[in-house]
Amino acid sequence: MSLRSPLYSQHKPLLAVAALLGTGFLIIALLGYYAAHASVRDHMLKTLYLNLLIGALVMLVVLTIVYRLINSYQQRIDAQATLDSLTELPNRRGFDLLAVQALHEAQREPKPLTALLLELDDFKRLDTLHGHIATDQLLTGFARDLTQSLRHSDIVCRWSTEAFVVLLKDTDGQTGLKIAEKIRQYIEKQRYFCSGKQLLVTVSLGLTTLQDKDTLHSLLSRTDHALQRARQTGCNRTCVEMPHSSYE
CATH class of the missing domain: 3.30.70.270 (Reverse transcriptase/Diguanylate cyclase domain)
Incomplete structure (x- = not known):
């Protein structure tokens, strides 16, 4: 059992922001695709798939790093809440x-x-x-x-x-x-x-x-x-x- 700080509740908002950014990127890309001439749509479709893949990978890496940083900081806060700073024994x-x-x-x-x-x-x-x-x-x-x-x-x-x-x-x-x-x-x-x-x-x-x-x-x-x-x-x-x- 551990003590939870307000940072713990930031995981869900973080995922929500990531989902909104991804959705916005996808909508903009699709609008550009349908607004283009038919002759360039095939090329744009390939570019879209490639950009989506790169964007997804970058977003996954960023979310992983941020998630680990928050967890590490959370663990330090938990330790400070339950340990005596002088003797390093449990308080x-x-x-x-x-x-x-x-x-x-x-x-x-x-x-x-x-x-x-x-x-x-x-x-x-x-x-x-x-x-x-x-x-x-x-x-x-x-x-x-x-x-x-x-x-x-x-x-x-x-x-x-x-x-x-x-x-x-x-x-x-x-x-x-x-x-x-x-x-x-x-x-x-x-x-x-x-x-x-x-x-x-x-x-x-x-x-x-x-x-x-x-x-x-x-x-x-x-x-x-x-x-x-x-x-x-x-x-x-x-x-x-x-x-x-x-x-x-």
């Missing part, structure tokens, strides 16, 4: 598209699915002390390390300024907790060099698992509650809000 709109499909697949199979909500600790303080450029570089580095800590099948996106959300496919709560702790401990040991400064950062995580009647909203609400507990109890930790799960 919330892109996440919604991916997450709805992941929830549907997990509930249909059924298969376990674990959700993580991560937030960089004391990010506003770091931003005040070191400036926006340094913290932008920090976010880029963190996003890269987070992505490399996960499988290609997992879904990760930038949720807000300093928060990221992850869906671990085919992963139960116990395994998800191990992954969350691995991420937390790994980030704690990282050294991010941003604008000539070494920044140390920790991360708090909230975790839950998908249930049969969950919606995306209810799933993320539980991860948010768990994250708030992690922040309120000292940060740099993982908290779990785990209802009874048939996968445990």
